[in-house]
Amino acid sequence: MAVPSAPPAAPKGETYRENARKKDVRLTNIEAAKAVADVIRTSLGPRGMDKMVCQADGEVIITNDGATILNKMSVTQPAAKMLVELSKSQDIVAGDGTTSVVVLCGALLKKALELLERGVHPTIISDSFNTAVNKAVEVLDGMSVPVNLEDRNALIEASNTALSSKVVSQYSSLLSPMAVDCVHKVLDPAQPNSLDLRDIKLVCKLGGTVDDSEMVDGMVFDQKAAKSAGGPTKVENAKIALIQFHVSPPKSDLENNIIISDYAQMDRILKEERNYILQMVKKIRASGANVLLIQKSILRDATTDLSLHYLAKAKIMVIQDIERDDIEFISKTLGCLPIAHVDNMRPEKLGSAQLVEEVDVGSGKVVKVTGVANRGRTATVLLRGSNKLVLEEAERSVHDALCVLRCLVHKRALVPGGAAPEMEVEHALTQWAKTLTGMESYCVRAFAEALEVVPFTLAENAGLSPIAIVTELRNRHARGETHAGINVRRGEVTDMLTENVVQPLLVTTSALTLATECVRMILKIDDIVPIR
Numbered sequence: 001m002a003v004p005s006a007p008p009a010a011p012k013g014e015t016y017r018e019n020a021r022k023k024d025v026r027l028t029n030i031e032a033a034k035a036v037a038d039v040i041r042t043s044l045g046p047r048g049m050d051k052m053v054c055q056a057d058g059e060v061i062i063t064n065d066g067a068t069i070l071n072k073m074s075v076t077q078p079a080a081k082m083l084v085e086l087s088k089s090q091d092i093v094a095g096d097g098t099t100s101v102v103v104l105c106g107a108l109l110k111k112a113l114e115l116l117e118r119g120v121h122p123t124i125i126s127d128s129f130n131t132a133v134n135k136a137v138e139v140l141d142g143m144s145v146p147v148n149l150e151d152r153n154a155l156i157e158a159s160n161t162a163l164s165s166k167v168v169s170q171y172s173s174l175l176s177p178m179a180v181d182c183v184h185k186v187l188d189p190a191q192p193n194s195l196d197l198r199d200i201k202l203v204c205k206l207g208g209t210v211d212d213s214e215m216v217d218g219m220v221f222d223q224k225a226a227k228s229a230g231g232p233t234k235v236e237n238a239k240i241a242l243i244q245f246h247v248s249p250p251k252s253d254l255e256n257n258i259i260i261s262d263y264a265q266m267d268r269i270l271k272e273e274r275n276y277i278l279q280m281v282k283k284i285r286a287s288g289a290n291v292l293l294i295q296k297s298i299l300r301d302a303t304t305d306l307s308l309h310y311l312a313k314a315k316i317m318v319i320q321d322i323e324r325d326d327i328e329f330i331s332k333t334l335g336c337l338p339i340a341h342v343d344n345m346r347p348e349k350l351g352s353a354q355l356v357e358e359v360d361v362g363s364g365k366v367v368k369v370t371g372v373a374n375r376g377r378t379a380t381v382l383l384r385g386s387n388k389l390v391l392e393e394a395e396r397s398v399h400d401a402l403c404v405l406r407c408l409v410h411k412r413a414l415v416p417g418g419a420a421p422e423m424e425v426e427h428a429l430t431q432w433a434k435t436l437t438g439m440e441s442y443c444v445r446a447f448a449e450a451l452e453v454v455p456f457t458l459a460e461n462a463g464l465s466p467i468a469i470v471t472e473l474r475n476r477h478a479r480g481e482t483h484a485g486i487n488v489r490r491g492e493v494t495d496m497l498t499e500n501v502v503q504p505l506l507v508t509t510s511a512l513t514l515a516t517e518c519v520r521m522i523l524k525i526d527d528i529v530p531i532r
Contacts, residue, residue, distance in 0.1 A: 022526040026116065029079035029522050030109045036075065036083045040066050044454070045166050046164040046255075047462040064165060065396050066099030067091040079522055086518045090511060095403015096162050097507040100430040100454060104515040107453035111446040112523055116146040120439055128443030132429055132485050135444075136451075137509050139428040140421055144413035144505045145497070149187070154414065155180045155405060157500045161417050162404040164501075166397040168390070171210045177213050179401040182379040195409040197402055199378045205393050207362015210438070212384040213394070218353065218370040219333050219380050223238065223321050225358045225367055229305065231312035233356040239350045240369070241289035242322070242330055243339045247280055247307040249273045251300055274306065279344050281310040287345035289316065291356050293330065295452045296321045319367055333372035365493055369472025407504035416496030417420075417503045418485025419455035419473070425512075426451040427461050427477040433460060455486055462488035469493065 042049045043064040053061040053072045063069060070084045083102055090101040108129065115125050148153050159176035163169050184200045203220045225233045260266045284292065292311065294302045302320055303311075311318055322330065327338055336351030354371025362384065381398065385391030408414070415421045429448035435443050452470060459469040469486055472493050476484035485496040496502070 004124055009337075021115065025525065025527055026523070027113070028077075028120070029525055030113050030211045032077040032080040033083050033109055033522060034106050036070070036073075036080045036111075037102050038052055039073075040069055041103050041106070041457055042101050042461060043069065043105055044165075045458040045461050045488060046169065047458075048099070048165055050167060054359070060389065061392065062167065063169070063393055063396060064099070065075050065400065066102055068396060070098075070102070078528065079525070082518055086514055089514055091403075093510045093514070094407050094507045096400050096503070097482075098409075099500055101515050102486045103453055103457060103512040104451070104511060105518050107450040108447065108515060108519040109522065111450045112519060115446055116444060120443065122523045122526075124439050124445050126523050128440045128521060129447055129516050131440065132444045132447040133512055135429060135432060136447075136512055137427045139377060139425050140415060140505060140509055140512075141413075143421065144415050144422055145502075147408060147412050147414050149192075149409065149412065152180055152184075154176075155183070158404055158408060158414060158502050158504060159401040161501055161503050162401050163397055166400070167393045168210055168529045170396050171213075171394075174211060174213065176365070176401060177399055177406060178213070178381060180397060182381060182402065183405045185379040185407070186377050188377055193410060195406045196281070197399075197406060198329065198400060199332070199376075201326075201365070201378070201380045202383055202395050202398060204383045204385070204395055205361045205364060206362070206388065206391060207383065208384040210384060210390065210394050212381050216368060216370075216380045216382055219330070219366065219378075220382050221319055221322075221367040221369075222254070222366065223319050226303065226308055226318040226320055226367045227312075229308040230306060230356050231313040232315055232317045234355070235290050235315075235317045236355055238291045238317075238353045238369070239288045239347070240291040240293065240334055240336050240353060241284065241287065241339060241345065241350050242295075242327065242334070242336050242358070243342075243345075244295045244327075245339070246297060246300060246302050247277065247284075247292075247294070247311070248301050248304045249276055263297045275312055277304070277307045281307070281314055281316075283342050283345055284311075284316065285404065287350065288347050289345065289350055291317045291353075292319070293322050294318065294320045295327065296323055307488040329378060332376035333378040334369065334372055335376060355441070389464060404504055404507065407506040411504065413505040413508040414502040415505050415508055416485055417501040418496045418499075419458050420483055420485030421455040421508050422451045422495050423473050423485070424475050424482050453518065458488065462486070462491065464488070464491050 009307060043051060043066060046358040048064050049190050050062055050064045053068050053069060067087045075081050075084055083105060086105060087102050089100045112125050115362045156176045159179050161174045163172040163175060182200045187195060203222055221527050225467040227233055236481040330336055334351030339345055339349055353369045358365050358367050383391060383394050385394055426448045429444055433444040436444060455470050455473055456466045459466040473484060478492055483495050483497045484493050487499055
């Protein structure tokens, strides 16, 4: 019997070999990203847990803000770093939903891994997820409720939802109206669709409780007034000068030494210094200024004991060490222009206020400026807290509330909270997937299933039965109750709009689109090339 001859060898380069390395790289990337998502999953929602972040220098931060936690984590794996960047992107675009976006990304990667194991090509998964997210944004637009920025209660409800998951949530009845009033003060009717949060300044001061926080009609300086030479600490009908020069003797650019051989020469130098400072103080006084804000200097002392003595004699209040970053805010608020040289001191460059005084706040002091004439569109909030951890968390929480209101200014629509939008999108995509054919149908259905992670996690963190709650939620949405969501306080499914649990449409749409973009990027990576 003839032995069958072996098949002819294929020409080199024409055989297809399964590359195990590509598979391993994808698996490693997805597992690393999922691990990061699992770390902050327990922080999602109003009943989410807080994380204690211990830094290398011994400093401790207590927070459940996703962006803050990930920012402080030292992540080395490249794909896991992408999730940290994803959280930062959400923080910049929307300011809220930084935990949700990472949890969604983790769930989508988990589904993508299941599809990869079944042999679906990564490009098909990537394109299908893109189609699904575009459809999801359409569904969200359809279920949103338009909002009027003049409706103060609607804005306060949106702000309350953002604060509900924070450490300082019990103070939301004070912080939310404060945030809304700030936004109304800063909003320019000439540019109704833009809001610059740099026009709102948060000044944090230890001592007291968060209840003692207030919105100041004017401005607050964290620095004390200089009173070593007996200068005034209270000035009425103030004329404020913001100066960027030094009230001290001049120095040469080069380091040099002057050798003095007798006392007369020394006397002459001191006399010259005295005359120089006196001339400066006279020019400042001639302009009508009686409050001096001096920019911080690193090259030389902004003031000397002698200049402070002369300024005190002239009854001029001095506030030193004004940060360079605050110059624009101060000039906008007080209506004064920065002055770079003493010869440019003119009355029209000064700001006016009824009262500038130093007041005690907790263990320290601040300078308050009230009754500002020609006031710019800015707002100042003085935040108080019993300790540093609470104070820092209060600042982060108010910033999140302001970001939520900024979202509403950019896109004036609200969606219900409590995982209602995710569940409605899941229901709509599942129905839409039935009309599709081939692999795309599978991928869209997987995308829809991944969205269930949000209600599941919310229920889990609130100590409810996740399976029972998610099943009930799915039934309600199948019956057409688009606004049904999880009420964690009652532990049941209720209508979120009647419960006043709302959030900006932009927070949800940006979380979905950014999470999908990140997943698509990770899926497209098939190799890691290290360069030494």
